[in-house]
Structures are given as structure tokens and as C-alpha cells.
Amino acid sequence: MSLPQPCPTTPSPAEPLDLAAAAALEGVRGANPLVGAVISGPDGAVLAVGHHRGRGAPHAEADALTRWRAARAQDRALAAVDPAACTMHVTLEPCDHTGTTGPCSLAILDAGLGAVRYAVADATGAEGGGAARLARAGVRVTGPTGHAASAALTDRWRHVRDAGRPWVTAHLAQSLDGQAAAADGTSRWITGPASRAHAHEVRARVDAIVVGTGTVAADDPRLTARDAVGADLTVQPVPVIQGRRDLPAGAALADRADLIHVRSHDPHAVLATLAAHPGPWPHGGSRPGHLLIEGGPHVLGAWLAAGLVDEVFAYTAPLLLGPGLPAVAGLPVGTLAEGLRWAPDPSEGGPVRTLGDDVLFHLAPTAKD
Structure with a gap:
């Protein structure tokens, strides 16, 4: 300004x-x-x-x-x-x-x-x-x-503060037809460099990143926040694994001393574990103030179904994958009226932006019609 x-x-x-x-x-x-x-x-x-x-x-x-x-x-x-x-x-x-x-x-x-x-x-x-x-x-x-x-x-910030939990951001990287990976499991990269750069900007502001054991097995992520040239930033979010399976041998996250593994599929169990963590968290304080959910699809679905997501960044590539693997799975939706409806979020550059060839949708939860 x-x-x-x-x-x-x-x-x-x-x-x-x-x-x-x-x-x-x-x-x-x-x-x-x-x-x-x-x-x-x-x-x-x-x-x-x-x-x-x-x-x-x-x-x-x-x-x-x-x-x-x-x-x-x-x-x-x-x-x-x-x-x-x-x-x-x-x-x-x-x-x-x-x-x-x-x-x-x-x-x-x-x-x-x-x-x-x-x-x-x-x-x-x-x-x-x-x-x-x-x-x-x-x-x-x-x-x-x-x-x-x-x-x-x-209003949403006050609700989260009064509930005593972190602000929760969900990350979706998907094709135009809502797939997070092709039918054979390949997923790197659906979205382009500009989307990935923005995703790292979001990572840099959070205290912890949650992924499932399936994502660890399939992608072996590092879950670090990196700058424009790919170097790790000085302050890093805490990696959190949600799921009952052990980490694969040689996984990149196995070397992280700050790794938190919650052996449950229940998002409330993750929140309880993080609330009991002694801290300090990367951005200060005795409890995490901001949590990023990066998936995979069943983890994202669980957090969305629990009503614990406060905003969604949906990075959508101009790509059709047909019978691929969905970006979100496990939502208890049987009919249109049961769908989880979202609204445009006007903050941080507006609800719809182009990032290279991709389109970023910034969305907020809203009540059902």
C-alpha cells in the first residue's frame, strides 16, 4: 500500500x-x-x-x-x-x-x-x-x-479462539475434475510452480502441517517451508502425521526430531495431542495458533467432515485426469442437500486468483441452505 x-x-x-x-x-x-x-x-x-x-x-x-x-x-x-x-x-x-x-x-x-x-x-x-x-x-x-x-x-477468528483450538487451513491441489493424482497414483506435479510457491508462503506462516500415513508412504514429503529458490526457511512448521501405520523405513520425516505422530484417524485426537504439546511452537507461544492440513484425501475429508476447517486454499490446474484419485474422500454426503457448502473469502488478494496457469480458490465455510 x-x-x-x-x-x-x-x-x-x-x-x-x-x-x-x-x-x-x-x-x-x-x-x-x-x-x-x-x-x-x-x-x-x-x-x-x-x-x-x-x-x-x-x-x-x-x-x-x-x-x-x-x-x-x-x-x-x-x-x-x-x-x-x-x-x-x-x-x-x-x-x-x-x-x-x-x-x-x-x-x-x-x-x-x-x-x-x-x-x-x-x-x-x-x-x-x-x-x-x-x-x-x-x-x-x-x-x-x-x-x-x-x-x-x-467472527471466525473469535469462534476459533473461544473454542481453544488452532486456526485450521486446508490445502487442496487438484485437477479440473477434482483429482489429486492420476489412476496410477502419480501426482507430481498437478499444479505449477506459482501454486507451489504460494503453498510454501502458507507453510511459512503456520505452526504445524498435518498429513496422513498414506501421503508419507506415497510421496515421502519433507513438509518444510522453502523460499523462491527452494532453500529451507529458518523457521519451520512442525510435521504431524495422522494415522495408525508406522512411517516407512527411510522416510524423510523420520529424521525430524520435532515429528509428532498421532496414531488415530480422528482430527479431535490430533488437536488434543497438539494442545498437550509443551511447545514452544515455531512462531512462539505454548500452543499452536495455526494448523495446515495437506492431506491426503481421507485426512482432508475427516477434518472437513468434523467441521474443523476454517479456510480452504484450492489450487486447481487446467488438467483433466479422468478416473484418478479424488482430492477429498470419505465425506458423509449422500445427497446434494448434505453437501458442505463454501463461500468466497475476500481476504489476502481475493477469493479467485490466477497463479501461472492454475486458479486458486480461497474459500470460507458457510451454513447450509
Whole structure:
């Protein structure tokens, strides 16, 4: 996102929280919520827009403040605007704790902003409380406002947090007719390099990757996150094997000291094992915040049937395989009305993108009709 333009002389016609919600969708879903922030001047003009790019990155408020300061350094008229006359509009209540980044409440106080308006409260445990600190310090605080678009940004994240489990992403690499492999079992590579590069970007943000024993036997994966030239990244997800069979002799994963093997086909057993793991996990913390399910088809089917998948990345190649092996198997669907329906997810570049010759569908669960 480009730096904001110099301070306008007339108020922006847009509702600042609408702008903040739109900016939030540029981020990625996962262990942290999608959040956007806007700083407006005393006349309502938009001075800066920020968003959270994912776990470990500056929060939306800090991003907006950085952009605001950069713009003030370049424009005298903007620098002359009194910070106490400015307002921070944010889709989620500013945090008041120190994690991988500092408290947004203190960042706002340090900047001297006079007012904060937030859409959705986050008053659970140590992750809430920012509004109260700001109000005690004399900041004019308004919220929660009940802004619908802001609430929609975090509804799934709040559900996952309240359930006490990781955010779960499912990965599908398939042909146009929904096959993960040809009839003889060959599957490398159905999708092209651009799809595989994006898949590694997703791997890099998760704490653990789940595959079944069948995938280990058929593909001997390493389950590492790699950069554009194929080198392993410094921080790696934990490999998790789901299934009762032993790993084949000489399997690449057998050398991983951090390997977790859950001898069950039940996704709930996997979640229980991960919850009991002492950590720390690759991205910090005592529990995994983000889990990636890469299959094979029966593992994917089990997690989908259990209602434990929060988003799907479906990489679809312009390829027809006929009587191949399906990308998802074992779903308890006997008629159309029993199908698991999904909706487009507008975050992270939109619900439909082209990656080389492939098409990526980013999908979210939705209620049945």
C-alpha cells in the first residue's frame, strides 16, 4: 500500500471504519485477526490507513501510525495538524498486552492521538483492555460501534479462539475434475510452480502441517517451508502425521526430531495431542495458533467432515485426469442437500486468483441452505 497523500482540505466522504475494514482484507487469516486502522484529522480527512499483515508483523494501529509519521515528515501542512485533534478508527479494540509486538494502546498514547473509535470489543483475558487504558489516560474512546463489516472480519477468528483450538487451513491441489493424482497414483506435479510457491508462503506462516500415513508412504514429503529458490526457511512448521501405520523405513520425516505422530484417524485426537504439546511452537507461544492440513484425501475429508476447517486454499490446474484419485474422500454426503457448502473469502488478494496457469480458490465455510 502506498503512503497516504498530503492532508486533504476537505473531509473524506467515506466512513473511516469502512476504509479500515477494506484495508484489513489485505492481510492474511490465521492465528491473529484481520484488523485495519485509519487516522483522521480534525476535519474528518483521512490521514493514514494501516492494516495487520499477519502474526509477528506490526499491528494495524502501529502500521497506520508509521504511515502517518512518514506523511507528516514529507508535508508541512500535515505536520502542523495537532495529534490531539486526530482520531484513530480501528476495526478491533486496540490490544493492551505485549506479545511479538508491543501494546497498541501505548503506541496510540505515545503518538498523542486525542480520540479512538473502535468497532469490535476484545475483552477476553490479557488480549483486551486497551480501550480502558486509553480512557484512563484521557483519550476520548468510542466503541464498540457495532460496525457490521468489522465484525465480519473477526467472527471466525473469535469462534476459533473461544473454542481453544488452532486456526485450521486446508490445502487442496487438484485437477479440473477434482483429482489429486492420476489412476496410477502419480501426482507430481498437478499444479505449477506459482501454486507451489504460494503453498510454501502458507507453510511459512503456520505452526504445524498435518498429513496422513498414506501421503508419507506415497510421496515421502519433507513438509518444510522453502523460499523462491527452494532453500529451507529458518523457521519451520512442525510435521504431524495422522494415522495408525508406522512411517516407512527411510522416510524423510523420520529424521525430524520435532515429528509428532498421532496414531488415530480422528482430527479431535490430533488437536488434543497438539494442545498437550509443551511447545514452544515455531512462531512462539505454548500452543499452536495455526494448523495446515495437506492431506491426503481421507485426512482432508475427516477434518472437513468434523467441521474443523476454517479456510480452504484450492489450487486447481487446467488438467483433466479422468478416473484418478479424488482430492477429498470419505465425506458423509449422500445427497446434494448434505453437501458442505463454501463461500468466497475476500481476504489476502481475493477469493479467485490466477497463479501461472492454475486458479486458486480461497474459500470460507458457510451454513447450509
